[in-house]
Amino acid sequence: MSVNGYLSDCSLPEVFQLLQDGKKTGLLSIQGLASPDQVQSKYYFIWLHRGRIVTITTRLDSRGLAALISRRRYLSPTMTERLIRRCPVDEPLGRFLRSQGVLTTKHLEILFAAQVIRQISELFQLPDGYFAFDESAPIPKVEMTGLSVIATEVILPGMRILKEWGAFKDRLPHPQSALVSLIRGQPNVRINQVEWSVWRLIDEKISLEQIAIRLNVSVEEVQRIAFRLIFVGLAKEVPMMLSAGAEELGVEEPDAAVPDAAVLEDNEPEIDGAEVSESLFPGDVADGEELSPSFFRNLIGFLRQAPKSS
Numbered sequence: 001m002s003v004n005g006y007l008s009d010c011s012l013p014e015v016f017q018l019l020q021d022g023k024k025t026g027l028l029s030i031q032g033l034a035s036p037d038q039v040q041s042k043y044y045f046i047w048l049h050r051g052r053i054v055t056i057t058t059r060l061d062s063r064g065l066a067a068l069i070s071r072r073r074y075l076s077p078t079m080t081e082r083l084i085r086r087c088p089v090d091e092p093l094g095r096f097l098r099s100q101g102v103l104t105t106k107h108l109e110i111l112f113a114a115q116v117i118r119q120i121s122e123l124f125q126l127p128d129g130y131f132a133f134d135e136s137a138p139i140p141k142v143e144m145t146g147l148s149v150i151a152t153e154v155i156l157p158g159m160r161i162l163k164e165w166g167a168f169k170d171r172l173p174h175p176q177s178a179l180v181s182l183i184r185g186q187p188n189v190r191i192n193q194v195e196w197s198v199w200r201l202i203d204e205k206i207s208l209e210q211i212a213i214r215l216n217v218s219v220e221e222v223q224r225i226a227f228r229l230i231f232v233g234l235a236k237e238v239p240m241m242l243s244a245g246a247e248e249l250g251v252e253e254p255d256a257a258v259p260d261a262a263v264l265e266d267n268e269p270e271i272d273g274a275e276v277s278e279s280l281f282p283g284d285v286a287d288g289e290e291l292s293p294s295f296f297r298n299l300i301g302f303l304r305q306a307p308k309s310s
Contacts, residue, residue, distance in 0.1 A: 003028075003133035011167045012123055013159060013231060015131060016151040020051035027137035032129045044123055047139045052148040054092075054139060056119040065093055065143045068114055074107055084142060094145030112147040116154070124158035152232065156189065159228050172223040175209040178202070178240040179226055187234050198225045199234070207240045 003018065007030075019028065028046040046056045057064035066084060070077045079102075087096040094111060097103040123129075165172075173179070179202035191199060201211045212222040229235040 004131060006128060006130055007126065008128045008167060010131075012126075012131075013152075013155045015133075016155060019048055019133065020151040023051040024133065024135065025049050025139070026133055026135040027139075028131060028133045030123060030126075030129050030131045032123075032126045042122075044119060046119075047137075047143070048151065049139060049148065051151055053116055053151055053154065054148045055143045055145070056116050057143055058119070062140050062142045065111065065115065065145065068111055069097075069103075072107075072111070072114075074103060074111075087142065089141065091141060092144035092146035093142045094147070098146075108145045108147060112145045112149075115145065116149060117157070120154045120158050121161060124162050125164075127164055153189070156191070156195075156228060156232055159224075159231070160192070160194075165224065168227060171227065172220075173208060173226045173230065173237040175212075175219045175223065176207050176240060177237050178204045178207055179229065179235040180204050180238050181235055182233060189232055189234070191229075191234075195225055195229060198222060199229060202226075202229075202235055204238055204240065 003015070003024075007015075012030075015028070025048060028048065030044040030046070032042045032044070042058065044056060044058055045060060047054050055065070066077070066080045069075050069080050075083070075097075083097060083100065083102065084093065087093050094103065094108045098105065098108060181202060187199065197215055198211060201214060208222050208226055209219050212219040215222070226235070226237070230237060
């Protein structure tokens with residue numbers, strides 16, 4: 001199956017969803033289309049294994065992870081190259097370095113975050129780009145930490161920082177429609193405080209417009225939050241009974257305090273609680289270790305303080 005096109009026609013979240021649902025293995029290449037103030041386009045190379053992201057680079061010389069290790073001053077360039085030559089060809093470099101005692105699990109978590117999270121944040125801010133997926137491309141183990149993340153787990157943090165919503169303009173839920181939960185109990189993915197404030201109010205008898213009034217924010221902001229909840233499978237849009245008012249339908253005020261408008265200014269590119277695990281090569285991906293949730297809670301703050309990767 002051919003997977004290629006423009007992000008203006010098929011959004012990045014939709015591409016990730018397609019690759020995850022198909023449990024695809026291969027290389028997703030994305031060329032960011034140059035804007036008038038750019039000298040040249042930037043390229044991103046995303047490798048997946050069975051629908052999970054295992055590494056992201058902006059170069060094809062197989063030295064992206066090595067450069068990042070040196071830039072973080074975990075190892076010298078000379079030592080890194082020496083260990084690369086000793087690394088088995090079928091083993092992720094990060095896992096090999098950990099087995100040799102020169103890197104820790106914490107180091108690998110930080111490296112994976114710098115590889116994937118920061119690049120994904122950039123990708124979600126592209127005004128447009130051309131993408132192509134190659135199922136025959138071999139996965140470069142030398143660029144891998146040995147960790148992986150479900151492709152759609154990066155959608156929420158990516159969509160939180162999305163500035164250009166043109167691709168979704170016609171797909172946002174209607175202000176007069178309502179949301180209903182598709183799950184029982186609490187969300188099965190970690191949502192931030194902004195999304196939670198909308199989530200706790202969703203009801204087939206309460207329109208998005210009414211939610212916006214209760215939270216004292218714009219209807220458009222609530223529409224975008226609702227779209228995120230819909231996209232990750234937590235809720236669905238339903239028509240509301242417009243012939244009856246909220247009081248006639250017995251809608252009750254929430255029993256907990258609703259965050260004020262300032263809370264809804266939370267636009268940090270989070271990946272809090274994402275399901276990240278070891279990529280097992282060879283073997284099955286599903287049984288890998290999970291990264292600690294506390295690591296992700298402080299991820300953005302750490303990356304701001306740490307030296308930036310190019």
